[in-house]
Amino acid sequence: MTAVRTHRDAEHIGHTEAGPRPLPPLGPVRGGPELELADRVIDSGLRVIAVARRTVPTVELRLRIPFAGTDPLHCARAEMVASALLTGTAKRGRVELDDQLASIGGDVAATVDPERLMVSGSALSSGLPVLLDVVAELLTRAAYPDEDFARERERLVERIAMARSQPRTVAREALQRRRYNDHPAAREMPQADDVAAVTPEDVRELHRAAVLPRGSTLVLVGDLDPAAAIDAVASALGGWAQRGTAVELPPLPTLTGRDLLLVDRPGAVQSQLRLSAQAVPRTDPRYPAVQLANLVLGGFFSSRLVENIREDKGYTYSASSYLEFTPADATLLVETDVTTDVTAAALLETRYELARLSAVPPAEAEIESARRYAIGSLLISLDSQPGLAATLSALTAVGLDAEWLRGHPARLEAVTAEQVAEAAAEFFTPTAFTGVVVGDAGQVAARLRALGGVELP
Known part of the structure; x- marks a missing residue:
């Protein structure tokens, strides 16, 4: 006679007739991974860290540029740098840039906050030279074309209006003002009217003055040879060599308890x-x-x-x-x-x-x-x-x-x-x-x- 199996729910699966199944003991704690890396400051003053992580045949790029400013309008202009950076360069338009990245299974994005401008990218490891070429072009020849810029500005104004209708955004802005008053750190999101007044030339000027290699850090992680990857960065980004040092955020006030x-x-x-x-x-x-x-x-x-x-x-x-x-x-x-x-x-x-x-x-x-x-x-x-x-x-x-x-x-x-x-x-x-x-x-x-x-x- 065939035994009839009854359904066992999650509670019963973990039990036996003798009681709950004992959990196996925890194993020893592993330390952080051994990293095969190279770390070098190239001639422009840019620090480059390259790490071999050969789990998949891709590479990740993170470029952090300190991007603080004390001008009340800096936040609006900085947001437009990030929003319109990929709209085109002196060499290629937006569609051409997208096609170039698509050919290597890659993408590039830019974000900004009161501390830094972050350029992030990824690609197949075989496409690293193309990825670096695109990033170099954006850093040195970003054009911010008038027509594309106007569309990005309009989209940003709409996004700000939508964000400011959200309770969490209201709470975050109120907290920042309570913590930091008029410090630049409190200006995480620009006013829509300030963004609407930003011109392409405002952004081109900020890019020339503040998108600087000295004081910035580029991290590469992926299926790569670390030393060779840094050499590739030094070659591809050799034209990004403006004078000056990227601007760090001023020290924040120490918080003290109050109502x-x-x-x-x-x-x-x-x-x-x-x-x-x-x-x-x-x-x-x-x-x-x-x-x-x-x-x-x-x-x-x-x-x-x-x-x-x-x-x-x-x-x-x-x-x-x-x-x-x-x-x-x-x-x-x-x-x-x-x-x-x-x-x-x-x-x-x-x-x-x-x-x-x-x-x-x-x-x-x-x-x-x-x-x-x-x-x-x-x-x-x-x-x-x-x-x-x-x-x-x-x-x-x-x-x-x-x-x-x-x-x-x-x-x-x-x-x-x-x-x-x-x-x-x-x-x-x-x-x-x-x-x-x-x-x-x-x-x-x-x-x-x-x-x-x-x-x-």
């Missing part, structure tokens, strides 16, 4: 909570402990914030905390979006979790879970060519290199529970934070006033 600011958004059905405090950069010996303390608080799905205000209270779909890095420093950010009626309650629970973390040392199990997540996610991010290229580009911006990256898993492994507790007590106290609450003041002000620590409009 949150309630930003009125009449009729809003949700509120955005954004809290921020000063942290330490990756170069600080306390950084690994701060990183783990942040993970315990809200840095991954098994964190305290998620367990409290998402899983237990049901106030939000997502709650998180993370570290945001600048060239010389770092800040902590805690954020969540909640329905209007639980705004004060969610802020109370957020403050409670900050106070609990800083006053009650995290359990060993919590720290170990955060440690495994930190090491595992780092190693996974470095397995891909794009992930490794992006990570190395970010590290070089703060004066770190591949050796720091390779040694970071060991630093995380060495952090003790006492060090995490000290970091939590130093950096995560509720009084160290400032920030904003964006919501309908008519609905949330009374309860926030009763809660205290919030500046009302």
Whole structure:
């Protein structure tokens, strides 16, 4: 007689008649990958880092150009540099550039923020010479043709208008003003009217003055020979040799704790909570402990914030905390979006979790879970060519290199529970934070006033 098989759901699959199937023990922690790389400053002053990662026959390019400016109109002009950079050069139009990249399975894109202009590209490894030729042409001969420029400007104005209708954009801009007042870092998105007034000649002038090799860094990761790749860059980009040094963002003010600011958004059905405090950069010996303390608080799905205000209270779909890095420093950010009626309650629970973390040392199990997540996610991010290229580009911006990256898993492994507790007590106290609450003041002000620590409009 044939036995009848019954369906086993996910809960039963992990069990036997004797009970739950035991999980195998965790293996030893792997260190960062050994990297075959070359690192050289070429004659123009451009630093070039080339890394062999031969997992697939492609190559990734990341060119970081410091691109800060103190002029209030710099943000609008810089956005137009990034938006219109690929519209054509003195040699080729937009379609010709696209065709050239398509022939090597490649693409190029440009983005900008208050710190830097980033030119990113990828291609088949056999097409690296063509990719470098296109990038060199964009750097030295970008034309910003009037007609194409006008179309890109119109699209950018529309995108800004749409973005400014989004609650998260409103919250981000309010937080930046609260943290940095009129510092250039607070101008992450230009005003639509400022963009509409930018001319092609404004952008050509900014490109000539600020798109500079000295102080910039180009990272190549892929199926390549590192030394030969740097030689290829030196040859292809030899004409990009203007005088001067790319402009770094001025130092940011140190954050100090003060009341949150309630930003009125009449009729809003949700509120955005954004809290921020000063942290330490990756170069600080306390950084690994701060990183783990942040993970315990809200840095991954098994964190305290998620367990409290998402899983237990049901106030939000997502709650998180993370570290945001600048060239010389770092800040902590805690954020969540909640329905209007639980705004004060969610802020109370957020403050409670900050106070609990800083006053009650995290359990060993919590720290170990955060440690495994930190090491595992780092190693996974470095397995891909794009992930490794992006990570190395970010590290070089703060004066770190591949050796720091390779040694970071060991630093995380060495952090003790006492060090995490000290970091939590130093950096995560509720009084160290400032920030904003964006919501309908008519609905949330009374309860926030009763809660205290919030500046009302």
